Amino acid sequence: MSVGLNTSGKVAAPGDLDAIYKKVFWRLIPILMVLWVLAWIDRVNVSFAKLQMMEELQFSDAVYGLGAGIFYIGYLIFEVPSNLLLQKIGARKTIARIAIGWGIICMLMAHATTPAVFYTLRFLLGAFEAGFFPGVIMYLTLWFPTDRRAKVFGIFMSSVALSGVIGGPLAGLIMTQMHGYLGTSGWQWLFLLEGFPTILIGLFVLKYLTDKVEDAHWLTVRQRAELRSDLDRDSSALGERQHSLSLVLRDRRLWIFTLVYFLIIVMNATAAFWGPTIVRESGFENIATIGWIISGVSLCGSAAMIFNGVMADRTKRPLGQCVASIIVGGLAFIALSFPIYDNAPLVIAAFAFALAGAYGAIPVFWQMPNKLFAGTAAAAGIAIINSFGNLGGFLAPYGLGLLKTETGSVSAGLLTVGGLGLLAAALLVLLVHRFMTAETKAVPAEV
Structure with a gap:
């Protein structure tokens, strides 16, 4: 249990800290969850739009796969600069900028009527969203100590699965009920109606979020002091960690984490971008029905993330x-x-376990690199792991799209994805376990 000092220099009671962290949780996590739900809805709604737009626009599975995956190329290029910018201008401005930008691009996706425009807008969507997830992870480390983070990360990251719970039925409703209204296709309405709320929430964030503990005027002076003391206690208890950006880039642990995360994201992106197709090929044709099935399966993913x-x-x-x-x-x-x-x-039962396993690994994964890196190294390290790791999000939809175009089936791709998942588990057991249990060597902090 965390303990800290109050303003008189005495150790704060665990109950007092519990109340403070509960207040911090309810102030920050709900709005961040809403943003992450919207981010994932705007990122993967193309998987539902595919069910209409491919036939209407005569796109092949390979075109769809490349467009779905090219999102992550934009993500890769702009991830590290975005996270380093957060260090300079703070989370409030960074998160608002990201949300407003990706909301606008999502709405413009309604005009993706040629492969070239489709590829360009998906790339830009990735570029604008770059930095959000690692930025939030870094932001939460400023508010919660190590022994409270896994639960907080799990609840926040369950938004990924909640986006499927909400996004599936919503996509089915929009695409069936709005199709043809004002001469606009259902898939176009999907992008328009799901991008606009993100812009509004982004504007709200500018007024609502707080960058650091010292500026949290929604806490009392005593609560801020006790919170700061407990966070300082946690930092001291972790010992010396890498702060230097140049050193962390030469640290093999960073690149092992990156490879493991890449393999996890291959599974994650396969579930996200090919889920509706897998469900349809099992015999369901109605888009609204597919949406409800994805919603139910996503509940399993949400439960797995929180439980883990x-x-x-x-x-x-x-x-x-x-x-x-x-x-x-x-x-x-x-x-x-x-x-x-x-x-x-x-099929649905197997897909539910696949999604729950892929999604449930993510919040507990991020507990591990956060124990080894701090300061600038943490900001850059988290961004590097997330950006390069998310190349798995490019490989999975594009690779499965090519295979399905060539063979008419995604079976070979799904087998490969499963094998890569087991490889990730092996790397965690054989390599990550070794240096997570070894004593971390002291490294001079960056001046």
């Missing part, structure tokens, strides 16, 4: 939780690669 976060905080073993989740996801993708599409309940 809570258990990691309780057991202090995020690595074990991460490995178990990845293995479940990998085996489920392998099951989906077999010819089971004449059994719709079996």
Whole structure:
């Protein structure tokens, strides 16, 4: 349990700290969750739009796969600069800038009627969203100590799955009910109606978020002092960590984390961008029905993320939780690669385990690099892991799109995705476990 000092220099009671962190949680997490839900809806709504736009625009699966995946190229290029900018101008301005920009690009996706425009707008969507997720992870480390983060990360990141719970039925409703209204297709209305709220929330963030503890006037002076003391206690307890950007770039642990995250994101992006297609190929044709099925499956992902976060905080073993989740996801993708599409309940059950495993690994994964890096190294390190790791989000939809265009089936792609998931679990057990349990060497802090 965290302990800190109050304004008189005495140790703050655990109950007092619990109340403070509860207040911080309810101030920050709901708005960040709303933003992450909107980010994922705006990122993956193309997977639902695909069900109409491919036939209308005569796009092949390869065109769709490249457009879905090229998002992550823009993400890669602008991720690190965006996260370093957050260090200079603060989270409030950075998050607002990102949200407003991606909302505008999402609305412009309604005009993606040629492959060239489709590719360009998807690239720009990635460029504008770059920095949001690692920025939020970095931001939360300024407000919560190590022994409280996994649960907070898990609840925040469950927004990814919640986006499917909300986005699936919403996409089905918009695309069926609005199709043809004012001479505009359902898939175009989808982009227009789902991009606009993001712009409004982005403007709200400028007034609502607080950059640092010292500026949190929604806490009392005593609460701010106790919170700062507890965060300083946590930083001291972690010992010397890497602060230097130049040193962290030469640290092999950073690149091992990046490779593992890349493999996790391959599974994650496959579930996100090919989920509706997998469900449709199991025998469901109605878009609204597919949306509700994705919604139900996404609840499993949300539950897995929260459960893993809570258990990691309780057991202090995020690595074990991460490995178990990845293995479940990998085996489920392998099951989906077999010819089971004449059994719709079996397909949906396997897809639910695949999504829950892929999504559930993410919040506990981020507990591990945060224990090794701090300061500028943490900002850049998190951004590097996230940006290069998210290249898996390019590989998965594009690779599956090419395979489906060539073979007419995604079975080979799903088998490969499952195998890569099991490889990620092996790397965690064989390499990450070794340096997470070893004593971290002291490294001079950046001046």
